[in-house]
Amino acid sequence: MNKLALLGASGHGKVVADAALAAGWKHVVFFDDAWPGVRVNGRWPVVGDMTVLMSRLPEFDGVLVAIGNCAVRWRKQQELRSAGARLATVVHPRACVSSYAQLGEGSVVMAGAVVNVDATVGEAGIVNTGATVDHDCVLAAGVHVSPGAHLSGNVKVGSCSWVGVGVSVRQGMHIGAGVVVGAGAVVVKSVADDQTVVGSPAAPLVPR
Ligand SMILES: CC(C)(COP(=O)(O)OP(=O)(O)OC[C@H]1O[C@@H](n2cnc3c(N)ncnc32)[C@H](O)[C@@H]1OP(=O)(O)O)[C@@H](O)C(=O)NCCC(=O)NCCS
Incomplete structure (x- = not known):
């Protein structure tokens, strides 16, 4: 080091x-x-x-x-x-990562974040400031969980998806690959690949 x-x-x-x-x-x-x-x-x-x-x-x-x-x-x-x-993999000393969680190579866990028991953060993942990734979540490679976002238990997130600041995701939801979940969204249904969703409940962002 x-x-x-x-x-x-x-x-x-x-x-x-x-x-x-x-x-x-x-x-x-x-x-x-x-x-x-x-x-x-x-x-x-x-x-x-x-x-x-x-x-x-x-x-x-x-x-x-x-x-x-x-x-x-x-x-x-x-x-x-x-x-x-x-x-390298970097975990801020004031993050809380379960010894039963897995962090992929090149991932970072910032201050105040929590990665709970049996969760997996894929390679090149970011669990940003104060975000939580709860038990049994599975994040594929390149996922970013932004500051203050919360993934309940058993959430799956596909590769290179971006979960925006302050998002909440209901337990067991499946967020596809290449998804953007807009700031502050509340995800209560699974999201297909390559969608951008916003709002509460989260729904596709329709270009005007
Ligand atoms: C969802 C997002 C990707 C859309 O970005 P964009 O394509 O540039 O969209 P725009 O800013 O042009 O907004 C388009 C419309 O969507 C609305 N919108 C944008 N983001 C929204 C959000 N998070 N929730 C609700 N509505 C949103 C805008 O108000 C606008 O509505 P209008 O057409 O009625 O005026 C972006 O706003 C966002 O939320 N990014 C996440 C930011 C974040 O979490 N940063 C953390 C950094 S660590």
């Missing part, structure tokens, strides 16, 4: 960096394709783009993709893994 490379110099990246340092990592640097135009992200340096990161992988004890976009995060993680990166 010495040198950690984060790909994605964003606000989300800063939260990951802060959690990583709290969790015991000693040094954090960012890589971002906006480099060399962007050279700093908050108090952390941006030292290269993805190509530079690929060439420097052996220097890092851990690499983590800190990109909010779910599909991009998952794709970049797979590219890094294929190139031999040592993928």
